[in-house]
Amino acid sequence: VFSNIGNTESGRGMLNGGDAKTILQVLVQSDSPDVRSSAAVALAKMNAVEFKSESNEGAIVLHSVMQLLKKGATKEEHAKGVEAVSFVITDTDVKMSLCTGTQGMGVMRELVNMVINDKETAKSAYAYGLAYCFENLTMSEDDKKREKLREMEVTQEQWEQFEKLTKSGTGQKGRPDPPELVEQRIKAFVQADGAAALRALVLNGGSSRVLESVSRTYCNMASIQSVRPQMFSQGAARALIHMATKGASSTSMEDNSTGKTEDDTMSSRRNREQQTKADEKTKKFAAHALAKMFITTDPNVIGHNQIMDSIAPMVRQVRHSQEDLVLFECCMALTNLATVNHETKRKIITCKGITAFEYASYSDDTLVRRAAVESMCNLCPEPEMVEWFKSRQHMRLWLLYSGAYEDDELTSSAATGALAGVCYDPEVAKCIQDQEEGTGIPTLVVLLMSGISPIIHRVAVCFLGLLEGLGADAKQILKENGIEKGIDSVLNSAKPIDPPAKSAVETLQKELAS
16 A cells, blocks of 8 residues: 555655654565565655665665565565666666665666576566666666657757746756766676676567667667677677667567457557657667677677678668767768678678768768768778769769868868779779869869878879879870879978878879879
């Protein structure tokens, strides 16, 4: 009864105002598992507003919950224990106690062990409660709010204005939960084999709600660079690939409306729509987590199959995601994987990576645009990439990226590097030559005089390629477009340039003179 009363704010106020707390502290020591578990849950609910782990009540609750979660406890006790933790897990004090206090860390270990040691836990009624606890442990309430606003397509300023106009703000501010506390909790969770517990929830048959929550938790964890190797070692990649590929369920939602009423059909349609949304969210979070992990991890120490299976989900996000951070980190990860071997390049291309990167390169965000250009650069000189550059429209776009060195030197350098790998092709060389007046070869001459060593080096290689690609008239064509002036500008400049760049320009000068 006390536990049910504690489900509402007014009920908790009534319990806190009487002798209920004293009674429950006695009942939580009962020999009866049912009494003990119900009392622990009721105490947790009563302390949900201002839970202090170092307080007497906090210690009693945590100790009682830990007993409920132990391996020898009944399923009912496990369910009650998870309910108790899930009711208070949004409180920063509770989160920190699970990662720092002796009793609290015991509770976290028991939550993790429940999942790892019993395959049936993933299908239990309290599996979502476990996933909810893990998710909240690895993020702050501010993170949750930002994610919700992003889904609603509302800015923080707009929301604050709405609260002011409607006077709907609670005015309650709990203990601050800055990023350094979230990082501390994530490290403790991973140390307690948390990534392995999440993997078990996925691979042992967790529901769609469980998988969506787990995918978000993995993404939270992968934001901390130092834990990414441990995530790989605890099997996170396999679970993430599963979710990034199949979404929140491994079965398709079939239309079985035959023989049903209109209401049944509408209900079925709503269920399908909800499942589709859950699938898309799960795929996004899982692919994003994979991207974060692959950005900083040496792909040569990761299993070949894991690398190959991760590529398609990340390319899919580059093609469909509207979030700049997802686009940026997926492009960065794929850039890294493209360096592994020829097979990974082919996989990216067959997954329509070129068109995906082209789409991302139109982004207004500088980092996204640069990452997309770098991704395409790493696919050169694959035949499909060379073919892409034979389009006048594509070449015009690429020369714009290359020529914008004053605004974005790094993107210019990457774009010029890609050109250096394809200019030897006669059709690509002709495409550069045939650009509108002043935008083709003259753009490359301007880049040669940029004074930026990495760009000078790449452009010199471009011109060496053009000498081959433009055929017998190549030298005359380049001279007519001012190449000699560009070379003199580099070699006679008072500004020093790196030896590799200077050597490339000197080689170009010799080739023109021969």
